Amino acid sequence: xxxxxxxxxxxxxxxGIMNKKGKRISGVxxxxxxxxxxxxxxxxxxxxxxxxxxxxxxxxxALHVFYDSLANRVTAEEFINEHFNVDASEMIxxxxxxxxxxxxxxxxxxxxxxxxxxxxxxxTEAEYVVQCIMKINSCYEGAYIFSSGKNMGAFKGVGYxxxxxxxxxxxxxxxxxxxxxxxxxxxTPGWWGGAHPFTLLDWSIVHNGEISSxxxxxxFLEMFGYKCTLQTxxxxxxxxxxxxxxxxxxxxxxxxxxxxxxxxxxxxRMDDDRKELIKTLRTVYSSLLINGPFSIILGTRNGIVALNxxxxxxxxxxxxxxxxLYIASEESGIREICPNPEKVWVPKGGEPVIGLLEGxxxx
Amino acid sequence: MTLDLSTPEFLIERNxxxxxxxxxxxxxxxxEAHTYDEEEGKVVSDDTKCVNCxxxxxxxxxxxxxxxxxxxxxxxxxxxNAHYINSIYKQAATGGILLTGMGTDKNYPIYWDHLLLNxxxxxxxxxxxxxxxxxLKTFLGRKPDAVKIENGRLAEKLPxxxxxxxxxxxxxxxxxxxxxxxxxxxxxxxxxxxxxxxxGEGGLHRDLFPYGxxxxxxxxxxxxxxxxxxxxxxAAIEIKIGxxxxxxxxxxxxxEKVGREVSLTRMIPQGSDAISxxxxxxIYSIEDLRQLIYSLKEASNYEKPISVKIAAVHNVAAxxxxxxxAGADIIAIDGxxxxxxxxxxxxxxxxxxxxxxxxxxVDSRLREEGIRNQxxxxxxxxxxxxxxxxxxxxxxxxAVYIGTSALIALGCHMCQRCYTGKCNWGIATQxxxxxxxxxxxxxxxRAANLVKAWSHEIKELLGGMGINxxxxxxxxxxxxxxxxxxxxxxxxxxxxxxxx
Numbered sequence: 001x002x003x004x005x006x007x008x009x010x011x012x013x014x015x016g017i018m019n020k021k022g023k024r025i026s027g028v029x030x031x032x033x034x035x036x037x038x039x040x041x042x043x044x045x046x047x048x049x050x051x052x053x054x055x056x057x058x059x060x061x062a063l064h065v066f067y068d069s070l071a072n073r074v075t076a077e078e079f080i081n082e083h084f085n086v087d088a089s090e091m092i093x094x095x096x097x098x099x100x101x102x103x104x105x106x107x108x109x110x111x112x113x114x115x116x117x118x119x120x121x122x123x124t125e126a127e128y129v130v131q132c133i134m135k136i137n138s139c140y141e142g143a144y145i146f147s148s149g150k151n152m153g154a155f156k157g158v159g160y161x162x163x164x165x166x167x168x169x170x171x172x173x174x175x176x177x178x179x180x181x182x183x184x185x186x187x188t189p190g191w192w193g194g195a196h197p198f199t200l201l202d203w204s205i206v207h208n209g210e211i212s213s214x215x216x217x218x219x220f221l222e223m224f225g226y227k228c229t230l231q232t233x234x235x236x237x238x239x240x241x242x243x244x245x246x247x248x249x250x251x252x253x254x255x256x257x258x259x260x261x262x263x264x265x266x267x268x269r270m271d272d273d274r275k276e277l278i279k280t281l282r283t284v285y286s287s288l289l290i291n292g293p294f295s296i297i298l299g300t301r302n303g304i305v306a307l308n309x310x311x312x313x314x315x316x317x318x319x320x321x322x323x324x325l326y327i328a329s330e331e332s333g334i335r336e337i338c339p340n341p342e343k344v345w346v347p348k349g350g351e352p353v354i355g356l357l358e359g360x361x362x363x
Numbered sequence: 364m365t366l367d368l369s370t371p372e373f374l375i376e377r378n379x380x381x382x383x384x385x386x387x388x389x390x391x392x393x394x395e396a397h398t399y400d401e402e403e404g405k406v407v408s409d410d411t412k413c414v415n416c417x418x419x420x421x422x423x424x425x426x427x428x429x430x431x432x433x434x435x436x437x438x439x440x441x442x443x444n445a446h447y448i449n450s451i452y453k454q455a456a457t458g459g460i461l462l463t464g465m466g467t468d469k470n471y472p473i474y475w476d477h478l479l480l481n482x483x484x485x486x487x488x489x490x491x492x493x494x495x496x497x498x499l500k501t502f503l504g505r506k507p508d509a510v511k512i513e514n515g516r517l518a519e520k521l522p523x524x525x526x527x528x529x530x531x532x533x534x535x536x537x538x539x540x541x542x543x544x545x546x547x548x549x550x551x552x553x554x555x556x557x558x559x560x561x562x563g564e565g566g567l568h569r570d571l572f573p574y575g576x577x578x579x580x581x582x583x584x585x586x587x588x589x590x591x592x593x594x595x596x597x598a599a600i601e602i603k604i605g606x607x608x609x610x611x612x613x614x615x616x617x618x619e620k621v622g623r624e625v626s627l628t629r630m631i632p633q634g635s636d637a638i639s640x641x642x643x644x645x646i647y648s649i650e651d652l653r654q655l656i657y658s659l660k661e662a663s664n665y666e667k668p669i670s671v672k673i674a675a676v677h678n679v680a681a682x683x684x685x686x687x688x689a690g691a692d693i694i695a696i697d698g699x700x701x702x703x704x705x706x707x708x709x710x711x712x713x714x715x716x717x718x719x720x721x722x723x724x725v726d727s728r729l730r731e732e733g734i735r736n737q738x739x740x741x742x743x744x745x746x747x748x749x750x751x752x753x754x755x756x757x758x759x760x761x762a763v764y765i766g767t768s769a770l771i772a773l774g775c776h777m778c779q780r781c782y783t784g785k786c787n788w789g790i791a792t793q794x795x796x797x798x799x800x801x802x803x804x805x806x807x808x809r810a811a812n813l814v815k816a817w818s819h820e821i822k823e824l825l826g827g828m829g830i831n832x833x834x835x836x837x838x839x840x841x842x843x844x845x846x847x848x849x850x851x852x853x854x855x856x857x858x859x860x861x862x863x
Contacts, residue, residue: 210487212828213835215842223733248509261832263496277517283502283524284510287736291835292487311495311831313488 012196012208013040013161013182014316016297016327017337018304018355023323024052027170029337030178035162036336037329041182043099045195046164047156049204049299050175054151060087060110061129061201064147064154065136066192067105072142079140083132084111092155097167100159104192108153126201126246131225133200138227144193149202152301156181156195164195176357177304179297181206198234200242202300207234208329209294209314220287237296240288245363250281252305252354252363257281259290260310260350297327302363303356312349319344325355368452371410371433375419381427382406388419388428393785393797416778418787450708461708464781464791466608466700466745466767469712473700474719474848475751479861481842483829490831492822498832499818501527501762503599503739504668505692522692523668525579525599527762528557529818530833531752533810534697534743534764535581535603535672537563539616539625539637540704540781541770542798543570545790548773548806550574555811556818561764562588564603564614564639566628572596579670582659584613585639587629591662599693600659601670602652604643607701607744610674610715614639615705620784620793653689660690668692668739675699675721675744676714680728687729687738694738695764696721701744702767704791705782718744719758723856726759726838735759735838749820758856759838772813773806 015033019025030048054062063080067073080086088110094103118128133145147154152175155168161182165171181196197206211217211233218228218236224247226239237259244255254277261282267275282289293313298305306327308316319326319334319341326334331344347353356363375396384405388397396412397419399405413430420428437445450461483489490497504524511519533549546560546568553560554577561579566588571578580597582589594600605611616625616637626633646652656669670693671686673679683694698718703711722742729735742755743764752763771777774788781791789801821833830836844861845853853860 210829212483212487212830212842213839215839216835216837219730219838219840220736223730223735250510250512251515254512264498264500265496273516276520277512280510280517280521283521284506284736286502286834287837289832289834291832292483292829311490 012184012206013037013329013333014180014206014208014295014297014327015329015333016177016179016206016299016304016306018177018325020323020325020355020358022052022176022357024174024176025178027165027173027175027178030180031162031165031170033326033328033333033337034165034180034182035160037182037333038160038162040184040329041160042184043160044158044185045156045181045183046159046161047154047181047195047197047206048161048165048168048170049147049152049154049177049179049197049199049206050170050173051152051177051299051301052175053153053173054110057088057110058151060112061148061150062153063109063111063145064092065107065109066144066146067107068142070105072140073105073107076136076140076143079132079136080109080111082114083117084109084113086111093169094167095169097159097163099163100157100167103157103167129201130242134225134227138229146193147199149199149204150301152199152202152204152299154197154199154204156197157192158195177299179204179206179299179304194232196232196234197299198232198238200238201246203238203242204299205234205238205241205296207237207294207296208316209233209296209309210292211236211290211294212292213290216287217290233294237290237294240290241298244285244288252352254281256305256307256350256352258285258288260307261289262350263310295329298363300363302360303354305355305363306347306353308347308349308351310350316347317344318347318353325353327353367456369411369449369456370435371413373413373415373430374410374433375408375413376429376431377406377408378427378429381425383425383427385424387422387424391418391422391787393787393792393794394783414778414780414783415776416780416787417776462705462782463708463711463779464703464705465777465779466702467712468779471700471717472848473745474717474852474856475745475747475754477846477848477852478719478754478856478858479844479846480750480753480757480824480828481844482827487829489829490826492819492826495826496831497822497826499529499821501530501833503527503693503741503761505738506736508736523666525559525668525693526557527559529814530756530762530821531556531814531817532558532579532741532762532764533560533769534766535561535563535579535601536704536766536770537565537581537587537616538568538628539565539620539793541791542789542793542801543568543624544798544801544803544806545770545773546571547803548801548810549769550578551803551807552810552814553577555807556814558814559598561601562597565616565625565637566630567593567596568624568628581672582655583639584641584643585637587631587637587639590630594659594662597667599668599670600663601672601693601695602643602655602659602691603672604646604652605672605674605676605697606703607674607697607699607715607718608703608711609706610676610699610710611641612707612710613641617784622793625793649685649689652686656690670695670741672697675716675718677716679716679721680724683725684728684732684734687734691738693741694725695741695743696725697764698742698744702770703781718742719755720852720855722755722760723758727857730838749817750824752817753821753824753836754843756833756836757839757842759840761837768813769810772809773801774809
């Protein structure tokens with residue numbers, strides 16, 4: 001707990017597509033969109049999250065894992081087999097791409113928690129899975145679970161995002177939500193786990209920005225059992241939303257009002273009930289205010305949320321056409337795949353753009 | 364009386380070409396260092412009585428006076444320097460404990476000066492506080508782990524909080540140790556700046572009850588001036604266990620300072636010594652503290668946060684954890700460089716630990732135990748400027764107490780003779796002629812100005828780091844780097860070395 005978290009600042013490009021009716025599309029569009037913003041990343045990290053890609057295993061947690069070596073895999077699999085029923089296990093199919101060098105071993109497991117283990121742990125199923133992931137990621141050398149949701153998956157690595165997409169053969173997957181990230185880190189992490197998106201259970205986050213509150217956020221999260229092993233802002237942001245929404249049960253709207261809290265002078269102008277509520281949130285969760293520039297796209301099985309920091313220090317554009325909602329760092333990233341959107345707008349700082357699947361009440 | 368072996372500490376130099384023998388210095392010096400010689404028809408000075416408070420120098424209309432260190436040196440010696448030799452002369456002459464005022468003047472490490480702040484360059488933008496909002500608002504008090512919400516409405520109210528517009532409060536200094544005008548100055552300044560001042564352990568003068576909304580009332584081991592109206596007059600109640608300048612010992616206000624007003628306020632007979640015992644005699648353990656905390660909560664209808672103030676001592680992290688669990692809403696930690704009106708010199712100079720290390724240790728410990736968010740941490744004891752405050756908050760403090768800095772704003776010149784009651788600046792005295800030298804309107808303005816100036820500077824520093832709300836700096840030790848300190852010190856502070 002006393003340790004200091006070193007971290008790597010980075011700039012980025014982000015893009016997101018969702019179909020409100022749940023119609024699944026291939027990864028071609030998202031790759032095109034993020035490829036157009038090529039100059040916003042520098043080849044040191046790219047990745048995608050896709051929802052709806054594993055309909056045959058929709059009740060299983062899909063674990064995507066990086067291993068440094070076979071030995072690391074054998075050790076980690078002991079733990080996985082001890083805690084989960086593994087119904088399928090395979091190496092993730094990839095394609096040789098010239099610019100992608102030295103990939104780790106990449107495995108995929110479709111698992112469900114072992115009933116007896118889950119019962120004796122006295123945890124909720126989600127918390128049980130989260131704790132198992134934290135255990136592997138912080139205690140098992142050379143093993144890193146980078147995706148763990150149901151009927152969704154993250155695909156990421158070191159390289160330009162379009163090359164990473166090619167490598168993972170994303171044109172062969174079909175999903176109703178796609179998000180993408182191209183990274184511009186200011187040093188060379190050289191580690192695949194450090195690429196984005198970052199995910200935890202169904203949550204995925206792609207993020208552009210460097211949050212200046214990282215130290216305050218991470219140290220608060222540590223108190224509640226989160227281990228910020230990745231040293232990235234995105235990881236911290238994912239845990240913040242997980243904590244606020246899954247653990248403390250805040251609605252999306254209130255979670256947003258916590259991380260991109262209104263200014264005190266805005267709070268003063270609210271009606272009394274609202275004022276007290278927002279003031280209480282800001283006071284109790286003051287360490288979870290995300291400060292500094294960010295634009296993020298948060299994905300879950302129910303939809304996506306795009307959000308800017310409260311004084312809009314990062315660019316982000318949204319657009320709609322038919323059943324599709326598009327978000328991108330630059331408008332060109334949208335027009336590349338949707339030349340004539342019905343509506344294009346620049347969301348205000350701290351005001352979320354929420355896209356929900358039809359028939360779903362909340363994210 | 365035996366031969367006095369002591370020599371003057373200061374030399375008063377009077378430029379006879381400038382001196383017009385107007386006697387301003389004579390009238391101004393409560394120590395009687397200046398006298399008018401009727402026979403000679405001129406003002407003369409006695410160096411031995413000078414405490415170097417600068418009063419005469421500042422007020423001399425012809426700028427005829429200056430004071431400097433007395434140019435007398437002992438034969439140099441690595442072990443026996445002038446301080447130790449003179450101390451022995453004094454004690455051999457009196458058989459008494461050496462007394463002093465203000466915080467230690469010894470050269471202990473000041474970790475503030477070994478910490479450097481971060482700023483944004485390229486990868487994220489710095490923020491200009493003159494053009495963008497910059498928020499310093501701070502809440503002190505117990506926070507629940509989670510906010511309870513039902514049907515979109517708040518289901519459980521927040522426990523009582525102190526709402527500070529700036530993270531700076533005036534620390535506890537009792538009426539008795541300082542003058543009523545000093546109290547008035549601090550109370551008005553706190554009100555103007557939207558922050559709090561602290562009564563110290565001597566009760567609250569009736570004239571100051573109107574400032575209750577900005578007052579923290581203290582309950583100390585002597586229980587002076589503690590009654591129901593007092594407890595309910597303030598915005599918070601602070602139990603004083605210890606003080607950084609004198610951990611482990613009580614206090615002693617000599618009878619000569621207990622005039623009518625102090626007597627009424629403290630509820631003790633005029634002219635009687637006010638002795639605060641070393642411990643609270645109803646607190647011999649942590650569970651006793653819990654009882655006092657809850658007695659005070661009962662007495663104030665659970666409407667006010669309860670603070671517990673302790674001195675930074677070796678085991679401070681474990682003690683703070685105990686205090687948090689005993690039900691305190693705020694923990695105030697006073698570092699060993701902190702000031703005082705009177706303290707035994709050896710205690711002041713040798714007992715306790717620096718506030719920076721104490722704060723880091725407490726913040727880390729409370730986080731390890733998962734209870735840091737429940738209590739607020741306020742630190743004091745040698746906060747000298749706005750950068751010290753920013754560093755304290757980055758280490759993990761919620762807010763700071765300033766005592767010495769506030770008194771300097773009122774005119775204190777750090778002569779360290781507060782315990783004599785002869786403060787020529789009207790601060791640490793009860794002599795009516797001296798007290799009136801401090802005009803509370805001007806004092807309030809100066810103290811408020813200091814807080815205003817520092818909050819501007821804090822905003823500049825925050826903006827430079829790309830932060831626009833103070834809470835994002837709290838405990839954000841990544842914003843700090845150490846210079847010139849050991850691995851161990853860095854480890855305790857929880858910061859990386861510059862260049863890492």
